[in-house]
Amino acid sequence: MTNKQPGNRLDPATVIRTALELLDEKGLEVLSTRAVADRLGVRINTVQWHVKTKARMLELMADALVGEISLTGLPAGPGERTRELVRRYRHALLAHRDGAALVVGTFAAEPHTLAFAEALVDALLRCGMDDREAAWTAWTVIYFTLGLTQEEQAADQRPLGAVLASAVSTRSHPALVRVAGHLAPTSFDERFEFGMAKILDGR
Template identity: 55%
Template sequence: MTKKQAPQPPRPGLTPRTVVDAALRLLDDKGLEAVTVRGVADLLGVRMNTVLWHIKSKTRLLELMADAIVGTITCEDLPADPRHRARELMHRYRRALLTHRDGAALVTGTYAAEPHTLRFADTLLRALTDREPAAARAARTLYALVYFTLGLTQEQQAMSETDEDRFREAVTTGPYPALRAALDALAADPFDARFTDGIDRILD
């Protein structure tokens, strides 16, 4: 039986931030499935244990990556009106997700109680409580906004060029009368329009 190798001490110049940056490069180049501790180590030219010294586990790596994506969102220069402020924050959130390949899938798959994520959530919740002082109602609105945005953006990033044609064919040839009647409306709006409409409906 071989003895389990202990994590190697940190390489000079290597930090958790540089590990996360390398992981985000790997994400953009090859997609979420390719993001592994070994893949990041190979990209950095170090051993896996050197990477683990900084980030402890793949789960922790994904959490830090998700928080880094949310950390690109600026919470300055927001509208004074609470509704417009919340709307603008969600547009910024979606743009941050779209900046990285599989960005929405990455963030959806984590529970990142990290500084950037918490700062964004706090800013959004303050906008919502300025509209609706009841904390429970504002919290549920926050969940609705975030979950809607993650789901829509994940679908957008996963959609291939042929998916819409497959959808149309399945609806028109199958026993789906309600879908068939609304097919043009369902397929007409691009994702940007669907997003704006959904956010407005939730906030209204």
């Protein structure tokens, strides 16, 4: 089954939608413009006409992923609005296989990404932060969310708690052994809320 359009007339949205489908099925490591072309049943240069390069395709995919975040129905209070935006960002990343790794590897100054960034920074400014604090807090909470989500999406292959348990002992690393139980794959929701609170409330 392919997403080939009549007369081979494609558009960037179809290419990116197909690329996201392949991402969900096979993961980021095997994603390529050739793989997308094969799925669509067209030549690779037909895909590259719309996305130019793999790097550009990944940027557009990252922006499409962020575009799945609803910016409506947000809480009125700026503090809770900030938290809800970041929660929705994490959920969008988790909705796609390797979603965090996809976004980490790009710098998508594209419409959806800019709209989300605008909403987040505006909420932080309305919390009473000055310009620099709002900008740097936005970066901090995004970096934290990306990093934790990337770990979460890799946890099935290599849980951090299990890695620590096999690599340390009470003699060599007593502190790490002591806390290893708090790094289980089931703790990501709590760790996310804890970290977000530390960033946003620890001014």
